Each structure stands twice: as structure tokens, then as C-alpha cells.
Amino acid sequence: MSKLVVKNVTLNYANGNKSNTTALENINFSVSEGEFLSIIGPSGCGKSSILNLFTGLLSASEGEILLNGKAISGTGLDRGVVFQHYSLFPWMSAKKNISFALSQSFPSKSKKELTRIAEDYLGAMGLKGFEDKFPAELSGGMQQRVAIAKALAMDTELILMDEPFGAVDSKTRVVLQDKLLNMWDSGEQKKTVVFITHDIDEAIFLSDRIIVMSSGPGRVKREIAVNFARPRDRFSLTKNAEYAHLRNEIVSLFYDDLASKIGGEEVVL
Numbered sequence: 380m381s382k383l384v385v386k387n388v389t390l391n392y393a394n395g396n397k398s399n400t401t402a403l404e405n406i407n408f409s410v411s412e413g414e415f416l417s418i419i420g421p422s423g424c425g426k427s428s429i430l431n432l433f434t435g436l437l438s439a440s441e442g443e444i445l446l447n448g449k450a451i452s453g454t455g456l457d458r459g460v461v462f463q464h465y466s467l468f469p470w471m472s473a474k475k476n477i478s479f480a481l482s483q484s485f486p487s488k489s490k491k492e493l494t495r496i497a498e499d500y501l502g503a504m505g506l507k508g509f510e511d512k513f514p515a516e517l518s519g520g521m522q523q524r525v526a527i528a529k530a531l532a533m534d535t536e537l538i539l540m541d542e543p544f545g546a547v548d549s550k551t552r553v554v555l556q557d558k559l560l561n562m563w564d565s566g567e568q569k570k571t572v573v574f575i576t577h578d579i580d581e582a583i584f585l586s587d588r589i590i591v592m593s594s595g596p597g598r599v600k601r602e603i604a605v606n607f608a609r610p611r612d613r614f615s616l617t618k619n620a621e622y623a624h625l626r627n628e629i630v631s632l633f634y635d636d637l638a639s640k641i642g643g644e645e646v647v648l
């Protein structure tokens with residue numbers, strides 16, 4: 380069954396009295412229950428815009444988006460979100476940011492229980508010892524990890540992540556990818572994840588399917604199934620001929636788009 384369905388969606392941003400920006404044009408795709416779907420595409424192609432339609436912070440100018448078969452009509456506690464720019468309250472500690480969010484979703488749980496869950500998820504993100512720090516006292520990558528811990532701790536069926544590892548160094552990124560997959564795999568009921576990234580290897584390693592977008596205005600260029608068995612081992616995967624083939628296919632889809640934008644100069648990905 381489809382968790383999310385995007386039907387003929389167009390999104391225009393009004394720019395005051397200047398002409399509108401069409402960020403997305405006639406987008407169609409769906410996300411199955413329990414699927415890990417990545418969306419990849421050049422900067423400005425509308426990835427965050429799609430995510431914001433899923434959060435309910437934006438509404439489509441045309442078309443519709445169904446969540447569990449019903450049109451999305453605003454934000455909801457049924458979706459865990461990691462925004463591209465950190466979404467923490469600066470006046471709350473890391474732990475408090477999470478336990479406060481949890482208290483909205485689980486009003487019957489005790490403060491002690493919520494604090495324990497917050498500490499567990501911070502620990503899982505490698506932030507033991509930083510629980511009482513305020514966002515301004517944490518690095519960008521650490522703040523992003525708190526935001527990820529918060530989204531996962533909410534234990535929603537749908538998790539929306541917009542470049543969650545964008546500000547994390549490459550070593551930590553690998554560790555966090557593994558942690559995310561473990562958490563996604565371990566629940567009794569698999570969560571549905573929509574994951575936005577610029578990183579082709581990250582998209583292949585994590586996903587069941589990848590949507591490659593083209594820019595100006597954003598459209599779905601290709602849907603690519605990633606059929607490697609799970610659990611995946613990144614080292615053997617990268618030596619696999621099929622992996623190289625898939626990677627090249629995505630690079631060339633990216634390159635077509637970038638080359639047409641910057642006049643065919645060489646682009647290194």
C-alpha cells in the first residue's frame with residue numbers, strides 16, 4: 380500500500396509583484412509503506428519544496444498529495460521531520476529539545492520517561508555527555524544529530540529528512556548512515572523514510588528506490604530501483620559491478636542537467 384502519493388503536483392512561489400517561480404511542475408510518484416526512498420537532484424530543483432509539501436508547511440498550487448489515502452491538510456505529529464537547516468529551539472538544551480517534542484506526542488508519559496528516551500537517542504547519535512548543552516554550544520553537525528535524534532525518538536511511521544548529514548564530516552556520516560539504517564530496520568513495523576541528499580553513494584547505500592530530479596522547474600527525471608540485499612555492506616557494495624553501473628547512470632543523469640546549466644564545462648561529482 381502507498382504511504383504517500385504525489386499526483387500531478389505543481390508548486391508556484393509568489394514573488395511579490397514579480398513573476399512567480401515554478402519550483403515543481405507536474406510531479407508524480409508514490410512512496411510505499413515501509414520504503415526507504417531518496418530524492419536526489421541539483422541545487423534548486425525543488426527537493427526541499429517537496430519535503431515541505433509532505434510536512435504540510437506548504438500546499439500544492441495544483442494536484443494533490445495523499446498521506447495514508449487522505450489529502451494532507453497541514454502539519455501533524457504523525458510525521459517526524461529533519462529540516463535542511465537545524466530546527467532546534469535555541470533556549471532549550473539538546474535533551475530538552477527532544478523531551479519537549481516528545482511531550483507533545485506522548486502527553487501521558489512521565490517527564491522521567493521522556494528524559495530517558497531523549498538520553499537514549501542522543502547516546503545512539505554519539506552525543507553522550509552533550510545532553511545539557513544548548514544548540515549554540517554544539518557544532519553544526521552535532522546540532523544536526525540532535526535534530527535526527529529528535530525525529531527518530533518521535534517514533535512516527537513516516538520520517539522526512541532533508542539532507543540530514545549535510546553538515547557532518549565524511550567519517551561521522553558513514554557512522555550515522557549505519558545508525559539510521561539500523562533504526563529503520565529494527566522496528567517491528569518498518570518506517571517509511573523520504574530522504575533528500577546530494578550524495579549519490581549515500582542514496583544508493585540507503586535506499587530501496589531513488590528519484591532523480593531535474594531542475595528548472597523541478598520534474599521527476601527518473602525513478603531507479605535499488606535492489607541490493609539488506610543488510611548492506613558498503614565495502615563489498617562499492618566493489619560490485621552493478622553498483623558501479625547504477626552510480627554511473629545517476630552521475631550521467633546529473634551531468635546532463637548540470638552541463639546544460641553551466642554550458643557544458645566539466646563537472647566533478
Ligand SMILES: Nc1ncnc2c1ncn2[C@@H]1O[C@H](COP(=O)(O)OP(=O)(O)OP(=O)(O)O)[C@@H](O)[C@H]1O
Nearest residue numbers: 392393400402421422423424425426427428429463
Ligand atoms: N520561499 C520561497 N519563495 C520563493 N522562491 C522559493 C522559495 N523557496 C524556494 N524557492 C525557489 O524554488 C526553487 C526550489 O527550491 P528548493 O529549496 O526546493 O530547492 P532544493 O532542491 O532543496 O535546493 P538545495 O539542494 O540547494 O537545498 C528554487 O528556484 C528556489 O529559488
Ligand SMILES: [Mg+2]
Nearest residue numbers: 426427428463
Ligand atoms: Mg534544499
